[in-house]
Each structure stands twice: as structure tokens, then as C-alpha cells.
Amino acid sequence: MNVLEVKNLRKCFDDNLVLDDLSLTVPDHTATVLIGASGSGKSTLLRCINLLDSIDDGSIYLDGREISDPGIDVDEVRRSLGMVFQSFNLFPHMSVLDNITLSPIRVHKISKAQARDEAMSLLRRFDLADKADQFPDRLSGGQQQRVAIIRSIAVKPRLLLLDEITSSLDPVLVNEVLSIVRDLKTEGMAMVLATHEMGFATQVADEVCFLKNGKIVERGPASQVISAPQHVDTQDFLQRVHEAGRL
Numbered sequence: 001m002n003v004l005e006v007k008n009l010r011k012c013f014d015d016n017l018v019l020d021d022l023s024l025t026v027p028d029h030t031a032t033v034l035i036g037a038s039g040s041g042k043s044t045l046l047r048c049i050n051l052l053d054s055i056d057d058g059s060i061y062l063d064g065r066e067i068s069d070p071g072i073d074v075d076e077v078r079r080s081l082g083m084v085f086q087s088f089n090l091f092p093h094m095s096v097l098d099n100i101t102l103s104p105i106r107v108h109k110i111s112k113a114q115a116r117d118e119a120m121s122l123l124r125r126f127d128l129a130d131k132a133d134q135f136p137d138r139l140s141g142g143q144q145q146r147v148a149i150i151r152s153i154a155v156k157p158r159l160l161l162l163d164e165i166t167s168s169l170d171p172v173l174v175n176e177v178l179s180i181v182r183d184l185k186t187e188g189m190a191m192v193l194a195t196h197e198m199g200f201a202t203q204v205a206d207e208v209c210f211l212k213n214g215k216i217v218e219r220g221p222a223s224q225v226i227s228a229p230q231h232v233d234t235q236d237f238l239q240r241v242h243e244a245g246r247l
Contacts, residue, residue, distance in 0.1 A: 009058035020214040029188035036211035042194035082152030142173030162193035
């Protein structure tokens with residue numbers, strides 16, 4: 001079964017066409033990785049899927065239900081989606097534990113005791129239990145991003161959206177964040193993620209999509225798209241990534 005279907009999506013900001021007749025399918029228990037230069041449409045696509053940005057044409061389906069319908073209850077849809085941004089977006093005035101339990105308690109109506117028990121279980125699992133009562137500004141960037149991921153999965157989403165979650169981190173901290181995503185992938189969490197970490201994309205992707213100018217130019221398994229790209233635009237992009245990594 002497909003968790004997500006995006007059909008002929010079109011999105012403009014004024015006269016700037018950002019997504020151009022883009023279609024995407026994400027089967028259950030799979031990870032789709034979006035790669036491409038800044039401005040290629042990766043973040044906008046994730047924001048459209050999460051209904052943060054409206055679309056100009058096309059349709060989006062979650063578990064077979066059209067969520068791009070103008071009459072949809074946006075808040076209800078977002079209960080089935082988790083999204084993690086490159087800027088952690090944690091509430092600075094709330095402890096780690098309270099950040100994680102806020103949505104389960106207020107949106108999903110889970111009891112405070114159950115929400116706290118489940119949050120602590122996740123924190124223990126990802127070696128952050130000792131940070132439960134800390135405020136975000138007392139954590140490293142890697143720890144903050146791991147908390148942001150834990151917060152997003154605490155609501156048990158059908159689909160997890162991850163937008164360049166390591167771009168704000170020191171390279172030393174990148175792996176501790178990506179390790180959580182690897183674990184979630186192993187467990188079968190359906191996800192769509194935009195990343196510039198090609199090695200990580202190769203490890204977790206069931207499908208890699210290379211975007212340019214709002215279109216998916218090339219798609220396929222990582223062994224093809226990243227290791228042996230067929231399209232000249234994909235080849236050029238990966239060559240630039242490779243050269244930048246050597247500087």
C-alpha cells in the first residue's frame with residue numbers, strides 16, 4: 001500500500017515556478033530521499049505534503065485520502081504526519097520532556113501519565129533520558145535535533161518528513177542525528193527526507209529522487225542514482241558535491 005501519492009503537483013510563488021508537474025509515490029515502510037541543489041524544490045515539496053504551503057495544481061493523497069482538497073481538516077491531517085525542520089523549532093521555554101509530550105497530550109488527547117511514560121521510553125532508547133528536564137538551550141545542536149525527531153515520532157505518524165535535518169550541525173554531530181533515522185528506517189517507518197548527505201542517502205533510501213527546477217529529473221535506487229547516475233544533470237550535481245567534499 002502507498003502511504004503517500006503526489007500527482008502532477010504544481011506550486012508557484014508569485015511568478016516563480018517552484019514545483020513543476022511533480023509526481024511521487026511512497027510505499028509503506030519505505031524511505032524516499034530527495035537530493036538536489038538549493039532551490040530545486042525539495043523543501044517546498046515537503047511543506048506542501050505537510051500542508052504548510054498551498055498548492056496551485058495537482059493532488060496529494062495520504063493513505064488513499066486526498067489531503068490537498070480545500071475542504072480538508074488540516075489539523076486532523078497533520079496528526080498523521082511528523083515533520084522535522086533544519087532549525088530545530090523546539091519551544092525554548094519548555095523542558096525536553098514537555099516539548100515531546102505537548103502534542104500527544106493536547107492534540108491526541110493522551111493522558112499526561114501515558115505521554116510522559118512513552119516520551120521517557122523514547123528518550124532512554126536514544127540515550128537522552130538524562131536530558132528530560134533540561135531546556136533546549138542547554139543541549140548541543142545534535143541533541144536538540146534528536147529531541148526534535150523524538151517529538152515528531154512520539155505521535156506515531158504514518159509518514160515522517162525530514163528537511164535537511166543535519167544542515168545546521170557541526171559535522172561531528174551529524175552522525176548522532178542520522179543514527180536515529182537509520183533506526184527508524186530499520187523499523188519500517190515511512191519517510192520522505194531531503195538531504196545533502198549522499199553517504200547517508202545511500203544507506204537508507206529505497207528510492208532516491210534528484211530534483212532540478214521543481215522537477216524530478218532522475219529517480220531510482222541509490223545504487224543507480226547516486227553511484228551510477230544516468231542523467232547529465234544528476235552527474236553534474238553529484239560531481240559538484242564530490243568536489244565540495246574534497247575542499
